[in-house]
Amino acid sequence: xxxxxxxxxxxxxxxxxxxxxxxxxxxxxxxxxxxxxxxxxxxxxxxxxxxxxxxxxxxxxxxxxxxxxxxxxxxxxxxxxxxxxxxxxxxxxxxxxxxxxxxxxxxxxxxxxxxxxxxxxxxxxxxxxxxxxxxxxxxxxxxxxxxxxxxxxxxxxxxxxxxxxxxxxxxxxxxxxxxxxxxxxxxxxxxxxxxxxxxxxxxxxxxxxxxxxxxxxxxxxxxxxxxxxxxxxxxxxxxxxxxxxxxxxxxxxxxxxxxxxxxxxxxxxxxxxxxxxxxxxxxxxxxxxxxxxxxxxxxxxxxxxxxxxxxxxxxxxxxxxxxxxxxxxxxxxxxxxxxxxxxxxxxxxxxxxxxxxxxxxxxxxxxxxxxxxxxxxxx
Numbered sequence: 228x229x230x231x232x233x234x235x236x237x238x239x240x241x242x243x244x245x246x247x248x249x250x251x252x253x254x255x256x257x258x259x260x261x262x263x264x265x266x267x268x269x270x271x272x273x274x275x276x277x278x279x280x281x282x283x284x285x286x287x288x289x290x291x292x293x294x295x296x297x298x299x300x301x302x303x304x305x306x307x308x309x310x311x312x313x314x315x316x317x318x319x320x321x322x323x324x325x326x327x328x329x330x331x332x333x334x335x336x337x338x339x340x341x342x343x344x345x346x347x348x349x350x351x352x353x354x355x356x357x358x359x360x361x362x363x364x365x366x367x368x369x370x371x372x373x374x375x376x377x378x379x380x381x382x383x384x385x386x387x388x389x390x391x392x393x394x395x396x397x398x399x400x401x402x403x404x405x406x407x408x409x410x411x412x413x414x415x416x417x418x419x420x421x422x423x424x425x426x427x428x429x430x431x432x433x434x435x436x437x438x439x440x441x442x443x444x445x446x447x448x449x450x451x452x453x454x455x456x457x458x459x460x461x462x463x464x465x466x467x468x469x470x471x472x473x474x475x476x477x478x479x480x481x482x483x484x485x486x487x488x489x490x491x492x493x494x495x496x497x498x499x500x501x502x503x504x505x506x507x508x509x510x511x512x513x514x515x516x517x518x519x520x521x522x523x524x525x526x527x528x529x530x531x532x533x534x535x536x537x538x539x540x541x542x543x544x545x546x547x548x549x550x551x552x553x554x555x556x557x558x559x560x561x562x563x564x565x566x567x568x569x570x571x572x573x574x575x576x577x578x579x580x581x582x583x584x585x586x587x588x589x590x591x592x593x594x595x596x597x598x599x600x601x602x603x604x605x606x
Contacts, residue, residue, distance in 0.1 A: 317524050326526070328533070340529040348533065352540035353414055359544045363551050373477070373557040375572055383568040384585060385593045386487075392567055394452045401446035406543055408435035408442075413536070440515065447508045454500055460487045461496040466580065484579035487590075495549045503542040510535035567595070 271277065271288040280288075282296040300321045317323075323336035330347045331339035387395070411419065412432055420428040467490035469483060475491055476482040483489075488496070512518050513531035521527065553560045559573045574582040584590045 316522055323525055336526050343533055348536040355544055359547050372555055375558055377572040379570040379572050382571045384571055384574050385567055386563045386569045387567045388595045391456055394456050398449035398453050401442045401449055404438055404442040405446055408439040411435050443511050450504045461493045487581040495545055499542055499545040503538050506538040507542055
């Protein structure tokens with residue numbers, strides 16, 4: 228039987244091959260032509276209202292074709308969710324509607340946020356911080372620290388009280404924790420991760436994220452304390468414009484007379500502490516979801532993240548100069564914030580108008596109570 232079947236199949240194959248030349252020579256046979264498959268639509272697509280069909284209607288004519296559902300998903304249409312709207316207003320929305328954030332093209336909000344962060348905030352923010360650090364390094368290399376020209380007298384003037392120093396150091400420490408953790412979270416994957424590996428970098432960023440969240444409230448509270456503590460002496464005064472026009476006299480070598488805080492310090496106070504500080508704290512509170520009554524949608528968090536990123540980069544760039552002057556950039560500046568006191572020569576050279584008011588008795592040279600007396604000592 229098997230031999231019969233084999234013989235039959237061979238005969239059939241020989242018959243097919245025998246007909247091939249004849250067909251090849253048949254000029255009347257229709258030729259095969261190329262065609263674009265997109266030009267041939269299924270019969271169901273010819274029905275009126277095809278493009279406006281719901282997912283249920285489409286399933287009746289083309290089972291398995293759920294294109295209407297995905298079109299709604301792409302438009303940001305909310306689907307069914309068992310979560311209450313008051314707790315999760317976007318629970319049923321898989322893809323956000325199209326928006327155009329500053330610096331992004333028109334696309335869904337999640338992709339627009341990613342474009343702003345990756346194409347603008349990260350590269351340009353990192354470049355700004357690098358340029359500022361490089362400029363400070365070059366300035367220190369070429370000019371060095373600002374030294375005293377006169378001989379110290381040995382007579383000290385109290386520049387900062389213990390309360391002022393406590394407020395400043397609390398704010399400064401919180402700022403350093405926030406800055407370091409923020410830099411690692413923003414730029415660490417480009418610099419640290421290739422060096423230390425995924426596991427260690429993941430652990431490090433997780434630890435710094437928690438440190439960031441704990442230092443944030445301390446920074447916010449201490450920022451308020453710092454503002455009200457130093458606002459009186461940071462009000463605009465006569466001579467500030469001259470100080471700015473002459474750049475404080477840093478390049479000429481002779482400082483421009485100023486009061487307790489010069490115009491440069493006042494810019495840092497109003498621009499960094501007050502303006503940028505308020506923006507950073509407010510956007511940080513939104514990201515921490517602790518602002519009462521606010522609806523926390525993804526768009527809210529995206530905008531807060533972009534504002535927070537821009538403001539923190541500008542704040543860090545501004546404070547880098549302040550930190551430089553307060554540490555290695557000026558002789559005696561760090562000691563003033565550490566001990567609270569400066570030499571009379573230092574006060575006269577760097578804040579001549581403030582020193583003159585002290586000499587005239589308008590401002591006490593020592594504002595803290597003497598140990599055990601409870602009274603303020605006056606020079």
